[in-house]
Amino acid sequence: MKNQERLLKLILSPHISEKATIGAEKNNEYVFHVIQNATKPEIKDAVEALFNAKVKAVRIVNVIAKKKQFRGMEGNRKAWKKAYVSLQADQKIDVAGVQ
Helix, strand or coil, X not given: CHHXXXXXXXXXXXXXXXXXXXXXXXHCEEEEEECCCCCHHHHHHHHHHHHCCCEEEEEEEEECCCEEEXXXXXXXXXXXXXXXXXXXXXXXXXXXXXX
């Protein structure tokens, strides 16, 4: 039961960008925001459970925090983790309706 709850909390949201849209159309690859301590096997299991799709591969990128200035005040953007999920050729996910 605890493992099932973790899988549901693992994927925070789909990442919608121009690069992600091109990857979805050409390579059948989708991008998701995931929690910081997520692993590749967990992400694979979560996508297969939530979207009923067969996953071929998972790549993970840690997006580092950036320093920004606004009117002389310094701040940091948050660091986050994203996952590139490649699906098998006959699989599709509708991420536009998920948000």
